[in-house]
Amino acid sequence: MQNQDSSSGLSFLFNPKILMFSVTKILFNRYILDIGKYKTVYIYKVLPFKSKVYNIDGIGIFTTMSLNLGIMQQLTFEITPYKKDLAQLTIDYTILFRKRELRVELYELMVNKEDTFYKNFEKKIDEINDNYSALEDISVSETWLSDYLSDSFIKKKGEPKDEEKLLKLFTEVVEAYMEYAKEVPTLSEDDQKKKYDAIKEFSDLLVEKGGVAINNFKRSLGDEKTKDFTIIIPEWVFARYSIISGLIPG
Numbered sequence: 645m646q647n648q649d650s651s652s653g654l655s656f657l658f659n660p661k662i663l664m665f666s667v668t669k670i671l672f673n674r675y676i677l678d679i680g681k682y683k684t685v686y687i688y689k690v691l692p693f694k695s696k697v698y699n700i701d702g703i704g705i706f707t708t709m710s711l712n713l714g715i716m717q718q719l720t721f722e723i724t725p726y727k728k729d730l731a732q733l734t735i736d737y738t739i740l741f742r743k744r745e746l747r748v749e750l751y752e753l754m755v756n757k758e759d760t761f762y763k764n765f766e767k768k769i770d771e772i773n774d775n776y777s778a779l780e781d782i783s784v785s786e787t788w789l790s791d792y793l794s795d796s797f798i799k800k801k802g803e804p805k806d807e808e809k810l811l812k813l814f815t816e817v818v819e820a821y822m823e824y825a826k827e828v829p830t831l832s833e834d835d836q837k838k839k840y841d842a843i844k845e846f847s848d849l850l851v852e853k854g855g856v857a858i859n860n861f862k863r864s865l866g867d868e869k870t871k872d873f874t875i876i877i878p879e880w881v882f883a884r885y886s887i888i889s890g891l892i893p894g
Contacts, residue, residue, distance in 0.1 A: 750794035766796035
């Protein structure tokens with residue numbers, strides 16, 4: 645399974661297509677959405693970030709963004725629920741030469757943050773993190789985003805020899821999230837509106853205040869184009885499908 649260059653020590657196991665084929669098998673009842681010009685966005689005019697957006701029936705939107713330049717690769721995997729009162733799941737996996745980093749974060753954009761299902765899921769994330777204690781932790785610093793983040797997270801780093809463990813961890817987190825999603829009931833129409841508003845408010849703040857990843861887009865594309873890009877993934881999809889379902893006025 646692993647393709648290793650013995651002379652350089654660089655592993656090319658991480659191919660976004662291979663990983664997503666593995667992970668998307670876990671996601672049930674999904675179908676891809678057409679996002680037009682946003683399928684590929686060039687940062688600094690040379691770095692092609694490729695995006696795909698899926699609808700997951702009964703849950704919300706699943707977005708992937710990938711960059712594959714061989715020795716520099718990145719995959720962002722995000723589930724943004726609006727049909728159920730779930731946390732937003734974001735996973736970033738990065739390769740830079742021999743460095744490997746995996747970051748799992750839960751954004752608490754929920755109507756009820758004290759929900760028992762959510763608290764149990766946080767415990768599951770902590771348990772998965774503990775099971776991979778042999779992998780080195782990435783140091784964490786406080787930012788404005790900390791107010792939106794769960795205290796349960798996973799931030800690990802390693803080398804090519806750790807890649808199989810890191811990708812197994814990636815898959816276990818997605819599996820745990822989908823089990824969590826099965827237990828949570830569908831929101832009422834009123835609560836779906838509240839959840840949509842919370843997600844939109846956070847999206848606007850993200851562009852306004854910035855962050856490590858989005859600042860790269862802002863420097864390259866400018867604030868307005870970055871906001872347009874951020875809105876379309878996934879807000880444009882929310883608006884489109886909410887209008888169709890009659891939940892949110894167009």
